[in-house]
Amino acid sequence: MRIANLAGRLVLLAGGRALDVEKASGGRFGPDPMAALEQWQDFHPWTHTADLSGAADFDPSLLGPPVPRPSQIFAVALNYPPHAAEAGYEPPSDPLVFTKFAGCLTGPHATVELSGDRVDWEVELVVVIGRGGHRIPLGEAWPHIAGLMVGQDLSDRHVQMRGTPPQFSLGKSFPGFGPTGPALVTVDEVQDRDDLAISATLNGKVVQRASTKDMIFSVADLVARLSAICPLQPGDLVFTGTPAGVGNRMTPPRYLTSGDVLISTIAGIGELRTTFR
Structure with a gap:
């Protein structure tokens, strides 16, 4: 459903x-x-x-974020080997976790105001927790998941990286920096939940393309590892990481500008269409 x-x-x-x-x-x-x-x-x-x-x-323009007020939003960095490589890192041995704040969430047909001249894109599979729990075993993770959504972890790279050391969360939480949707697709409707084609196009040009099977830490693994520390609640979101192809790793870097249209797609889940100004 x-x-x-x-x-x-x-x-x-x-x-x-x-x-x-x-x-x-x-x-x-x-x-x-x-x-x-x-x-x-x-x-x-x-x-x-x-x-x-x-x-x-x-x-459809009236669709909002399917989960508008989650109690917790987890996000995972460098969860695809090619993205870790383009960022200059070895694949991590443990999930690199930060948070986005709920005020950044918006729906699948959003117009987002740019916070500066270094805003970047990151298409992601987003997991929605349906049944909470603490220390959920790996083999029991999927029954705790209500469904899946398409997400964008939009990032102001200037804010994200300006500190020493850098901190991610504020630079990823401006208004509109968390498009999600278009709907929460329940797990029983997803044919191959661990192998979903994921992509993003910018003004019609493909900038990211991969499969969720390429993730270093699978959906079930992330739920188990996160819940080992933080009790999960119904409605919590997990942004599971982005494939290679983000703008700040291009030569030269390519950041979002006014009038750009970003379409983020996951097979069987749907697409987001985000316009920038």
Whole structure:
């Protein structure tokens, strides 16, 4: 099932139409998009029985971030070997983890204001936790995952790298620097959850292309390693890392400018279309 945020209301998407969950469930589930995750053990089975005949046409520009207010956002650096290499590092032996702050989240059809002249792109698979837990075993990680989304870890490289030592989180958390969506796609709808084609185009030119099977730390591995330290909560997000092809590693570097259109795609999950000004 595809679960989305349409103008602030929880909906199911099917066949290009949207079903309002509060109305379809007779009030059993509320309109807040966070409600689906707070009640995941009841909500997910209900989606398989929902009467989709009441779905209606909708304006895709009204889609917001499917998970608008997560309690925690984890992000992983250098999780694809070619990206580690282009950045001048050996592949890490442990996940390199930072955070993005929830105020950066936006939807799949966003116009984002540039914070400066060194804003960069990073297409990523985003994991949404459905059932929380602490010290989740590797073999039990996937049942704790509600679904997957496309994400962009937009980064102001000047802010990110200006400190000694640098700190990542603020430079990656300007308003709009976390596009996500277009929907939360539940795990049971993903055909090959560990081998998803991931790509980004800038003004029609491919800048990133890989498969999630190339990640150093798999989705399950990340959930196990993160939960070994931090108890995970329903609705938590994990940005799982970006492939090679980011702008600041090009020769010469290429940063985002006003009018650029960035399309981020993951097979079977969907695409984000982000315009910059």
